[in-house]
Amino acid sequence: MIRPLRWDPCIAHSGAEVDSFIADYFATADRKVLLIAGAGFDPRSTAVAERLSAAGAPVRAILFQESRPKPAQGLIERAKANAGALTSAMVDHVLIPIEIFGSDGAVVGGRNVVGLLGRQTFDGISDVIVDTSALSVGTSFPIIRYLVERIESGKGPPNLHLFVAHDPTLDAAIQSVPSDAPGYVHGFKGGSTLDGSATAAKLWLPQLAAGRRGALGRLHDFVGPHDTCPILPFPASDPRLGDRLAEEFLIELESGWAVDTRNIVYADEEDPLDLYRTILRLDDLRKPVFREVGGSLLVLSPLGSKVMALGALMAALERDLPVAYLESISYDLDKSVPSTSATPNLIHIWLEGEVYPQPRPALHSEGTAVL
Incomplete structure (x- = not known):
């Protein structure tokens, strides 16, 4: 429904x-x-x-x-x-x-x-x-x-x-050093720790961002999803950004995460409501499919664009979805x-x-x- x-x-x-x-x-x-x-x-x-x-x-x-x-x-x-x-x-x-x-x-x-x-x-x-x-x-x-x-x-x-x-451009210029301890954002464990979710079909929705391969790799191991639907920005201020991100994460997409190209999620880089509606539409589509076999659980990982992170936040608030995240120990920003x-x-x-x-x-x- x-x-x-x-x-x-x-x-x-x-x-x-x-x-x-x-x-x-x-x-x-x-x-x-x-x-x-x-x-x-x-x-x-x-x-x-x-x-x-x-x-x-x-x-x-x-x-x-x-x-x-x-x-x-x-x-x-x-x-x-x-x-x-x-x-x-x-x-x-x-x-x-x-x-x-x-x-x-x-x-x-x-x-x-x-x-x-x-x-x-x-x-x-x-x-x-x-x-x-x-x-x-x-x-x-x-x-x-x-x-x-x-x-x-x-x-x-x-x-x-x-x-x-x-x-x-600034988001890409801010380089972060991730910690070694992935976890759930405070208040955003959702149903991930409930016994009823132990057998749920887990879908991970990571927001791909330049320079975050290591962080997203650790998050993938932490979440342990059954399927992964990476999120790419499109349309974007840089029309080639999505292609460059797909190239940067090619190993993960093809082998590490075994992503079918039909499962890539595209969201407007400048409209948080676009990603919000897309996530909830996925949630609605999966619920009846997996209802009889343990249910469905979406796990979000918003890295990179702060605008798209707001879309993930709104979806997580509305459906109490877990948000897996790797906090940064430090940052670096070029003097220029x-x-x-x-x-x-x-x-x-x-x-x-x-x-x-x-x-x-x-x-x-x-x-x-x-x-």
Whole structure:
């Protein structure tokens, strides 16, 4: 049975539409805004905050600084400059360091950030904005799930917005060093650990990204899927990107993962809703096929493009799908990359709020709440 989608239709904007939306919506006197963003080295860190400041919106900001072992000095300097720009734009702010790894090497960033949010007050806040531009998947996904579950339980805030500054060239330029411990993002184990899923036909949906062969290889071994449907960006700003990724992962596609070319998933690089709908369509198609033989389980691994990661996030939230991820120990960014992104392509998703009629299609949770 095809289930109604929670975010279809969905209020979304991109490019110049985002600038207009920020200027019109957040400048009104009745909006009291909480911005949650990353104060990191990413050149896109300040794009959303600066536009909110220019609109004259009354904003309180929670700025998270992700801390990893032995960061490069150049990245520290970039992060300090971005933090300075953010705190200048957001006068009412708090700057909070987040340890991504524990003393034993375990990934604790998602749990830490949710714990800190749980001690924050949302009284009087009309809109919460999560800017994922400078936040990792391991941090941003738990933040967003926490907020969605607050709203579902009637605790507010009334409106939840997601923003990301899209720059595929920059995504490719940021080189990450993955850890050796794949796992599930905090709050996103889905049905993967339930006894009823032990015999389920497991389909892995990894988002292919340049330079991530090693990380995706470890994730494949961790997930142990029965089938794999890699996700390639198409259409994309670079028409040849999908071909280059297929060439880079040729060994995995042909032998390591034994992927039938008909099982490759194509998703619009600049539209998170395209991947969201595709994932849920696959879920709907597989459910009746495998119902009598243990069921079906989709496992997501969003690496690379932050925009496509939002599409995976929305699907994971709606169907409580597990998200297998390999956290980065460190990053590297060439010195030639500008310290700020001059013309980022902003994407906005109005995830929850007064704009949607009630009641809405329910989220399908397996009891993995992060509240």
